[in-house]
Amino acid sequence: MTDFYDQLTPFYHLVYPDWNASVHRQGEQLSALIKTEWPSSKKILDVSCGIGTQAIGLAMLGYFVSASDLSAKEIERAKQEAHDRNAELSFSICDMRNAYAHHGPGFDVVLSADNSLPHLLTDEDILLALGQMRACLSAGGGCIITVRDYEREERGKNLIKPYGVRVENGHRYLLFQVWDFDGEYYDLTFFFVEENLATQEVKTIAMRSKYYAISTRRLCELMQQAGLQNVRRVDGVFFQPVLVGTRAA
Ligand SMILES: C[S@@+](CC[C@H](N)C(=O)[O-])C[C@H]1O[C@@H](n2cnc3c(N)ncnc32)[C@H](O)[C@@H]1O
Numbered sequence: 229m230t231d232f233y234d235q236l237t238p239f240y241h242l243v244y245p246d247w248n249a250s251v252h253r254q255g256e257q258l259s260a261l262i263k264t265e266w267p268s269s270k271k272i273l274d275v276s277c278g279i280g281t282q283a284i285g286l287a288m289l290g291y292f293v294s295a296s297d298l299s300a301k302e303i304e305r306a307k308q309e310a311h312d313r314n315a316e317l318s319f320s321i322c323d324m325r326n327a328y329a330h331h332g333p334g335f336d337v338v339l340s341a342d343n344s345l346p347h348l349l350t351d352e353d354i355l356l357a358l359g360q361m362r363a364c365l366s367a368g369g370g371c372i373i374t375v376r377d378y379e380r381e382e383r384g385k386n387l388i389k390p391y392g393v394r395v396e397n398g399h400r401y402l403l404f405q406v407w408d409f410d411g412e413y414y415d416l417t418f419f420f421v422e423e424n425l426a427t428q429e430v431k432t433i434a435m436r437s438k439y440y441a442i443s444t445r446r447l448c449e450l451m452q453q454a455g456l457q458n459v460r461r462v463d464g465v466f467f468q469p470v471l472v473g474t475r476a477a
Contacts, residue, residue, distance in 0.1 A: 232437035233299035255285020269336035276344030280306035296322035358454035368477035
């Protein structure tokens with residue numbers, strides 16, 4: 229899994245049609261949610277920040293953000309992206325299953341966005357991560373999880389998920405994933421077909437990972453088991469379903 233994201237790091241922004249715009253938009257959307265649910269929040273922890281899509285967006289809105297991820301390469305790039313935008317936030321490498329030992333308590337909001345939790349392949353591991361996220365929260369603080377809506381995804385083999393075409397620095401990239409389900413799990417290969425528009429040379433980069441297609445209903449149950457209250461799914465505020473829960477005051 230770490231290899232997958234280390235390999236993906238230089239291309240990560242290409243997953244979005246305009247990553248920079250997504251940084252701003254996702255920051256605004258999460259900030260609006262935070263202001264509605266936990267209005268006085270200032271201190272945010274992102275436990276799966278990747279290259280910083282949400283963490284940088286939130287820091288640019290004035291939140292004090294600590295951000296970590298398992299992938300050292302993503303953290304290295306996130307630091308550079310933050311620097312390029314004059315965004316001040318701290319980055320470190322950490323497995324979210326160890327978030328409390330690493331970050332300690334006192335956060336107003338703890339976040340794991342864009343389908344990171346389903347990289348943990350058992351309910352036990354997801355529960356462990358959620359317990360760590362809860363422990364990092366101050367009393368009355370909020371947990372935000374955003375995930376794919378797996379109940380709406382077709383199951384099967386050889387499923388193609390197109391991501392589109394991007395053009396950058398004289399290169400054209402065709403992006404797509406191929407999914408192969410086995411029960412509740414699926415193996416994915418993320419293909420980047422890169423064409424040099426000047427020479428027409430083509431090369432293909434393929435990265436492989438595995439996901440647990442856990443339902444949002446089961447994730448909400450695990451959030452409750454982890455000690456979060458008022459757990460529920462919120463739709464229409466982010467590009468994915470958002471699950472929220474609050475640590476008792
Ligand atoms: C789809 S990416 C989302 C990254 C980021 N939130 C974004 O939207 O750009 C999933 C992220 O989860 C991270 N991840 C997976 N398992 C993790 C773990 N056990 N602890 C911390 N991060 C993890 C990966 O390294 C990757 O950066």
